Amino acid sequence: MKIVDARVIVTCPDRNFVTLKIITSSGVYGVGDATLNGRELAVAAYLTEHVVPALIGRDASRIEDTWQYLYRGAYWRRGPVTMSAIAAVDTALWDIKGKVAGLPVYQLLGGRSREGVTVYGHANASSVDDVLMEVADYVALGYKAVRVQTGVPGLESTYGVGKDRMFYEPADAALPTENTWSTPHYLEHVPTVFAAVREEFGPTLRLLHDVHHRLTPIEAARLGKSLEPYHLTWMEDPVPAELQEGFRLIRQHTTTPIAVGEVFNTIWDCQQLITEQLIDYIRATVVHAGGITHLRRIFDLAALHHVRSGSHGATDLSPVCMAAALHLDLAIPNFGLQEYMRHTPATDAVFPHGYHFADGYLHPSEEPGLGVDIDEELAARYPYRPASLPVNRLQDGTMHNW
Numbered sequence: 001m002k003i004v005d006a007r008v009i010v011t012c013p014d015r016n017f018v019t020l021k022i023i024t025s026s027g028v029y030g031v032g033d034a035t036l037n038g039r040e041l042a043v044a045a046y047l048t049e050h051v052v053p054a055l056i057g058r059d060a061s062r063i064e065d066t067w068q069y070l071y072r073g074a075y076w077r078r079g080p081v082t083m084s085a086i087a088a089v090d091t092a093l094w095d096i097k098g099k100v101a102g103l104p105v106y107q108l109l110g111g112r113s114r115e116g117v118t119v120y121g122h123a124n125a126s127s128v129d130d131v132l133m134e135v136a137d138y139v140a141l142g143y144k145a146v147r148v149q150t151g152v153p154g155l156e157s158t159y160g161v162g163k164d165r166m167f168y169e170p171a172d173a174a175l176p177t178e179n180t181w182s183t184p185h186y187l188e189h190v191p192t193v194f195a196a197v198r199e200e201f202g203p204t205l206r207l208l209h210d211v212h213h214r215l216t217p218i219e220a221a222r223l224g225k226s227l228e229p230y231h232l233t234w235m236e237d238p239v240p241a242e243l244q245e246g247f248r249l250i251r252q253h254t255t256t257p258i259a260v261g262e263v264f265n266t267i268w269d270c271q272q273l274i275t276e277q278l279i280d281y282i283r284a285t286v287v288h289a290g291g292i293t294h295l296r297r298i299f300d301l302a303a304l305h306h307v308r309s310g311s312h313g314a315t316d317l318s319p320v321c322m323a324a325a326l327h328l329d330l331a332i333p334n335f336g337l338q339e340y341m342r343h344t345p346a347t348d349a350v351f352p353h354g355y356h357f358a359d360g361y362l363h364p365s366e367e368p369g370l371g372v373d374i375d376e377e378l379a380a381r382y383p384y385r386p387a388s389l390p391v392n393r394l395q396d397g398t399m400h401n402w
């Protein structure tokens, strides 16, 4: 079964997505997500110009060999553009393998290790009162875990706090919008938010918070300590993670669990974090970390070191990525939690899928393969629109190190 064609499909049903569709000589095809938020066309060009020509004529059943061929063969290893492109190929080949075998992909990965994939939802609002209402909405929908973000008094806007109720989309303008940041204001405010949420919802609802890489290690240590009474499931991205040993400093000071890795693209980005047990959850994803093949390798390393999975699942990860993530989440022994931001109806229509939410859990499709597709005709009706993630400046105008 040879690869006879591969198409790169760029579409914008409320937000941009890049999808690779690989077609085989037997007519079976597979899909893979290649979306890199704010840098979509770089991956599309990488695929079209450099990867697709090398795929034609290759044996579609050789998933591992194709991964190694693309990774080693590039000479220029790693990086988000390369690894998102490799991820798309890898995901599409797993989809094909499942369809050929007549099995959902999780069965090929060793079968079910749990009944469903626990997901967390996103409560975000500018005020504490409003965020309490959002948390209540998620609890009413059956969610067992909720990420809580609020505006910070004294700051006009804050990343991670959307304008829409129950939806959130950070890439908002062709060129980056600018937010203002103040660490002192933030560190004073966050513990008061979680005190209010615990007071209202009691001790067992799982709560999370995303710092979006805005602190230094010692500041993050202070935040972690101040949140200890509210026993969070995790404090996410406390600091930028290029300096993996920086996490030692946070660890020395606080028992608040740490999650990091949504921007990671290979196992080398988290090798020290995992082997030194400096984190509790690794947030790497199928689309940005080299596909199912490489993400499973990361999760296996994590399993040896008491680190659980906590994959990124924002709206810029397409339903194709979400479907793939759910198969992996269901199969691995060390699954922790899966992020889930619901897509808009336009996105759902372009990507028909069989996974579904029920009572706080997502369940992958039982169809052969990933159980997700792309409607190419519908996709063509939504042309690409440039959109960027915002930047942060301190109050004196300094570009923030986030």
Ligand code: EZ4
Binding pocket: 037, 160, 170, 210, 212, 262, 312, 314, 315, 316, 339, 389
């Ligand atoms: O900033 O998906 O945990 N989720 C997040 C997201 C990310 C965006 C980046 O593309 O931090 O909102």
Ligand code: CO
Binding pocket: 210, 212, 236, 237, 262
């Ligand atoms: Co995040």
